[in-house]
Amino acid sequence: MPVAPGNPHGNPEAAQRQGALPSTPLRREVTLAPAGFPRGDTRHFRPAVGASDVAGPVHSAMMSSQVVVNQGYNSQLPGSYPPLTPAKTLNPGSGHYYSGGSQGPGQTLHRPPVAANPAVPSLHSGPVPRMPAPASQSPAATPRPSGGFLPGASPLPPVTWQHSYPSMGSQVNHYPPAPSQPPVPGSTNLSTNHQYVSSGDPLLQNSYGKSGITSNTNSGSLMAHSNYDEIEGGGFLATPQLATKNPQISRSVGYTYPSLPPGYQNVPPPSSATGMPPSSLNYPSGPQAFPQAPLGANHLTASMGGLSLHPEGLRVVNLLQERKMLPSTPLQPPVPNLHEDIQKLNCNPELFRCTLTSIPQTQALLNKAKLPLGLLLHPFKDLVQLPVVTSSTIVRCRSCRTYINPFVSFLDQRRWKCNLCYRVNDVPEEFMYNPLTRVYGEPHRRPEVQNATIEFMAPSEYMLRPPQPPVYLFVFDVSHNAVETGYLNSVCQSLLDNLDLLPGNTRTKIGFVTFDSTIHFYSLQEGLSQPQMLVISDIDDVFIPMPENLLVNLNESKELVQGLLKTLPQMFTKSLETQSALGPALQAAFKLMAPTGGRISVFQTQLPTLGVGALKPREEPNQRSSAKEIHLTPSTDFYKKLALDCSGQQVAVDLFLLSGQYSDLASLGCISRYSAGSVYYYPSYHHQQNPVQVQKLQKELQRYLTRKIGFEAVMRIRCTKGLSIHTFHGNFFVRSTDLLSLPNVNPDAGYAVQMSVEESLTDTQLVSFQSALLYTSSKGERRIRVHTLCLPVVSTLNEVFLGADVQAISGLLANMAVDRSVTASLSDARDALVNAVIDSLSAYRSSVLSNQQPGLMVPFSLRLFPLFVLALLKQKSFQTGTNARLDERIFAMCQVKNQPLVYLMLTTHPSLYRVDNLSDEGALSISDRTVPQPPILQLSVENLSRDGAFLMDAGSILMLWVGKNCAQNFLSQVLGVQNYASIPPIMTDLPELDTPESARTLAFISWLREQRPFFPVLYILRDESPMKANFLQHMVEDRTESALSYYEFLLHIQQQVNK
């Protein structure tokens, strides 16, 4: 870590004196103003470079930005076009980021929140009346323009997007580089390309130095240390006209494919065998000459309507008559109605999904459907197979910066047409060679054109500084409360177990901070015989003593780190300090991490009480069940501001909250949300009293510590011209108009975006969406993960409905409802959810159905829509009438925003299985295991019986309810008990018995657990168990005191629809 010359903190003698605690490691206390330690100089951490006192941080930011701008990015980098809407981009002069997040937790851009519709019935906000709801709730004359969520908002300027993703440890296929550079067999390490310094450009190095400048946390001002927007490339702003106006730009981006590289000068022209016959230049024939030809071609006719739809999909369902619509196997996403040649290349729906798999060709048509248009992404998901391309040239559209993908068209061998902006681009010479087949002259068979999901090794143009090392800082609450929970034992042990598995390389750095009313640092300098503790008691003006010894190289200081982890849990066992200075501790952590970036993992067990960021209890238990006046918004902007500072320095903060008391997660969670971190919550964690939580923490830490991680990432999503992306959901910061800043990215995070149709798509039959995630892997490689999704455009309302993806729609609505809860109110959000169903089904009834039949007629695609929305209303985030703790509700909302769709749906609508009669029929065979696949049951007590045992999979929790008259066979062969009465009151594990029944049950449960990155705990419930209420609460279809049954809900919907 660079230390400024003369930085007094580099002088440990001046900053410490002997402390009082005798425990190991040595404890030293840093006093407020020791003699000879000039306060004015010591209280402020000095950046390594620049930042004079006179200029202040803003000036530094300007300098930094100017360095970026002037150092030749405009003339060297792809995508160095001026921003489309300057007002929304980083303004170097102000030193502030444009903060989309300031408008609310959804980080909504451009679009003001939709006004609440006062006429909307408040169906579920309070004690629920008998159905049907009073007619007066919604005047019949009032159109429902909103559905609460879906305004006919005016289209937005076109925006393009890119993301980058961190790399993964899974198996990858490495394609050798094109022969324009010497092939390095099996090598993926482009270290030379990644050494920015080796570019020999001093300005670049200078830029890196400047990036170490810290910003002023207290003021919340942010600085531009880098401009990833320029690296990643802008959007449609880079039109051909613009490029023409600024020839220097277009010439310099490196995508102009100028002259042949020397090795190619003498390559003979492609033979006619692989080449394109001249007659096909106009591209009418396609497949024979270019197998990919049908893909990007807009000549694909719309005559394929219904091609990939199962006849069942065309059915109209009367939900009041057909009440069992839930499939007995997991619901599959709809398959877009595309030619099979295209669909077979399309992006996996687990990674990239659209709410409407048939895109309405105009906003007017979309408005008519009253369904939300948006994307759900799981961009950094662990993949079994990921093609990785190492090539000197990453081929992108010169206009919009789209990465070449399976859905572009090749006009001939030398030209390809962008599927997002339709610009015709040259095929660079290197791209003519296919490294897979080792054949020249078939660019359309390159892996980039054959894979909708692909990863590129990024050359140095994609770096603003040398790739950062992996840096991990752990911040532990060690107050009396924390010690009482006993969590430190678990966490330190887990760290010891996984220390060698932390993703990284020889550059990995690690550090530890603990805090109660004071802040404790640990010097782990190589050569010390034991760690040294340094105590900072001035929490009002935190500084970092000897920073170079606090974050240390893990390899070099491993023994010290292990020693610290072994002693840490015992060091504070006698502490009586009850105060918690979380805010100052986070400030200290930020200062420590700012020069490099990295990941902060903070463990907190109570409401912070001291220093900046101190919070007051504000939960009123008697209001828990009300939908009004509950505190869903942060009580301070401290955590958000600090998170934005972290984001600016490539630092993400993950929060582990282990608390039985109210801890104001609404405020604390901001530290993770805006820094692209994650929130973990273990209510009532206790090492003895709550063994299930202990197990859960251990399992999840194992995953957390060892999963892949990407650093200093940005993500952008681009879409075909005419579509526009306007609102983002997830944990990140919107750095400029459309660029998501992700200081860390992990494989378990999901994102969602909303879109509108801005220009008519009548001239096109296909549209595409592309996400690009640019990140630094834990091995120090700069990589770009690209996903491209292609969908058909349709012109009729019926087709829009036929292609609706009900899970994606429900997931997007849930995200929107969280925003609405925060910006308006919970009851408003609930109304909007209900109206989303009513409005879309009304539209279907009035505009698609020709004859007005009685009943509640829905398209087959939306047959589960009312059920899923009802499930959302009963989900922890949005439920009313229960005694849900505020922090638990907030956590559920965090999960909605941050979880990939598949887990969100499981949490919302759990899967119920009967497991006392598992058989091998239809079982999966995985390795040498046989995993039974019992049918999924509807969530109603009707499906339970006392002579059975039922497993409910609610995502993060598994509940096995055992009926009173459950067969003796199951009790003895699976539970290992003599009879029903001997089932222990608290049972959280199944014994491993040597019976086929036991093997089947255990195989099924562990298979369920393996499906997800978090660890669902298991509870075995007897009929009289207090947790049975929890089990029944998930019975979404049943009526409760405060919520409608599914049938009642359908009646209500029908009444509203038929108005």
Ligand SMILES: [Zn+2]
């Ligand atoms: Zn383009």
